[in-house]
Amino acid sequence: MPFHEDDLDEAESTHFRSLTAAEAEGDERVVEAALRPRSLDEVVGQIRVRDQLGLVLEAARRRGRAPDHVLLSGPPGLGKTTLAMIIASEMGAPMRLTSGPAITHAGDLAAILSGMNEGDVLFVDEIHRMSRPAEEMLYMAMEDFRVDVVIGKGPGATAIPLDIPPFTLVGATTRAGLLPGPLRDRFGFTAHLEFYEPAELDLIVQRSARLLDVDAVADGTAEIASRSRGTPRIANRLLRRVRDYAQVRADGIVTLPVARAALDLYEVDQLGLDRLDRAVLDVLCRRFGGGPVGISTLAVAVGEERETVEEVAEPFLVRNGFLARTPRGRVATRAAWAHLGLAAPVLGADADATLFEE
Numbered sequence: 001m002p003f004h005e006d007d008l009d010e011a012e013s014t015h016f017r018s019l020t021a022a023e024a025e026g027d028e029r030v031v032e033a034a035l036r037p038r039s040l041d042e043v044v045g046q047i048r049v050r051d052q053l054g055l056v057l058e059a060a061r062r063r064g065r066a067p068d069h070v071l072l073s074g075p076p077g078l079g080k081t082t083l084a085m086i087i088a089s090e091m092g093a094p095m096r097l098t099s100g101p102a103i104t105h106a107g108d109l110a111a112i113l114s115g116m117n118e119g120d121v122l123f124v125d126e127i128h129r130m131s132r133p134a135e136e137m138l139y140m141a142m143e144d145f146r147v148d149v150v151i152g153k154g155p156g157a158t159a160i161p162l163d164i165p166p167f168t169l170v171g172a173t174t175r176a177g178l179l180p181g182p183l184r185d186r187f188g189f190t191a192h193l194e195f196y197e198p199a200e201l202d203l204i205v206q207r208s209a210r211l212l213d214v215d216a217v218a219d220g221t222a223e224i225a226s227r228s229r230g231t232p233r234i235a236n237r238l239l240r241r242v243r244d245y246a247q248v249r250a251d252g253i254v255t256l257p258v259a260r261a262a263l264d265l266y267e268v269d270q271l272g273l274d275r276l277d278r279a280v281l282d283v284l285c286r287r288f289g290g291g292p293v294g295i296s297t298l299a300v301a302v303g304e305e306r307e308t309v310e311e312v313a314e315p316f317l318v319r320n321g322f323l324a325r326t327p328r329g330r331v332a333t334r335a336a337w338a339h340l341g342l343a344a345p346v347l348g349a350d351a352d353a354t355l356f357e358e
């Protein structure tokens with residue numbers, strides 16, 4: 001199924017559905033869609049990206065043309081899908097939604113592209129997971145707004161060129177490093193989303209609390225923000241879990257003690273490390289003496305997919321100085337040992353230097 005238009009329709013229409021109803025049904029996706037900022041002005045943080053993107057869109061609007069293709073990269077939950085939807089809505093353009101894994105054949109992509117109208121936004125999520133032939137078709141579509149549709153098989157096959165109206169491709173990836181150079185080069189603007197600062201996450205939690213009608217005091221939202229591992233999606237999720245706790249075990253108000261008690265219960269530690277983050281560090285330190293260890297070995301040891309460890313846990317641990325990538329593998333930093341309450345191994349000055357260097 002090359003199109004996920006259903007998803008889009010649902011995401012759009014649910015915005016107008018009652019949040020409480022969605023909440024009652026426990027539908028996370030619906031709640032997430034409802035909490036999404038709808039315009040660049042509503043986006044919290046990512047100031048540079050917002051500025052740059054705002055300029056790209058404004059310039060395109062003034063020229064009356066579709067904006068350049070945009071690549072959004074960064075760890076999960078930082079706002080890639082949100083920004084893609086905002087690009088379409090700021091341009092007043094319809095958005096088509098698909099994803100790399102959904103495009104298994106070049107024909108799938110040709111079908112999508114041939115149905116596009118001028119100025120449409122095509123959002124390809126997980127663009128790094130597209131098949132090679134589709135990728136090559138996309139190169140031509142991005143650059144020349146043209147694809148070659150191959151009809152028939154074998155020696156009788158003919159390629160029929162097909163013009164596509166100028167459109168804007170918005171690609172999202174958690175792994176910009178996996179994108180082939182020719183694809184990366186065809187994006188006119190690349191935004192790399194960074195983890196959010198606690199103060200920014202606090203604003204996001206406050207905004208979501210308002211939308212969800214949750215009574216929260218300042219140090220309560222700040223506590224949730226500081227434990228959200230730099231990620232808006234996690235901040236919103238933790239807010240809902242703390243809200244549950246406040247309603248069941250307290251008087252419904254999200255205060256500092258309530259937030260602390262709830263987050264302890266859900267095993268989110270003071271620095272926001274969740275169970276997987278801690279498992280990675282734990283295995284690295286206790287089983288492998290701090291490393292270096294290859295990422296695959298590490299993934300097997302914690303019982304997770306390699307991709308999950310690499311795309312979800314690692315960026316956060318590296319960014320926060322718990323994990324370092326070296327040519328020989330991942331190593332635990334002093335901060336990791338300290339966070340686990342373990343004594344870092346005494347290996348002598350030389351070994352220590354290599355073990356702890358970036």
Ligand SMILES: Nc1ncnc2c1ncn2[C@@H]1O[C@H](COP(=O)(O)OP(=O)(O)OP(=O)(O)O)[C@@H](O)[C@H]1O
Nearest residue numbers: 032035036043044076077078079080081082232233
């Ligand atoms: N800058 C922001 N300001 C406010 N809320 C945000 C922001 N970025 C993301 N969010 C919230 O976080 C949620 C997750 O964001 P989004 O779905 O855009 O992440 P993503 O980068 O596409 O993640 P994935 O890689 O898993 O697809 C959204 O529902 C939205 O409510």
Ligand SMILES: [Mg+2]
Nearest residue numbers: 080081082125
């Ligand atoms: Mg997304």
